[in-house]
Amino acid sequence: MHRLVKTRDPRIGFTTVYRTLKLLAGCGLASEVAFHDGIARYEHQYNRRSHHHRVCTECGTSVEFFSEKVGEIEQHIGRAHRYQTTRHTFQIYGICGVC
Ligand SMILES: [Zn+2]
Ligand SMILES: [Zn+2]
DSSP: OHHHHHHHOTTOOHHHHHHHHHHHHHTTSEEEEOOSSSOOEEEEOTTOOOOEEEEETTTOOEEEEOOHHHHHHHHHHHHHTTOOOOOOOOEEEEOOSOO
C-alpha cells in the first residue's frame, strides 16, 4: 500500500500509511488480519462479505474462503452463552498445493 500511495505523493511515509490503516480499522472500515508471523496485515471491510483465510506455513501465501458454517457456529455459541456476538476470526494453517 505504501508503494501505491507513494506514486501519488512521494512525501507520504510508511508511518503515515500504518497510522491511517489503524484509524480505518478503529472505525470499522478495515480490519487487522493476524497470521501470527509478526507482520501487520489489513484488509478493507467496506461492503465485504464475511470470509476466512487459509494460510500456508511454508510459503506464507493466504487465500480467502467462504463458509457459512463458521458464521453459524458463531451464532450458535452466542445463543448458548447469552452473548451478543459481533464478529470472529478463523484461520486455517497448513501446507498449500504448490508447496
Ligand atoms: Zn505454500
Ligand atoms: Zn481476507
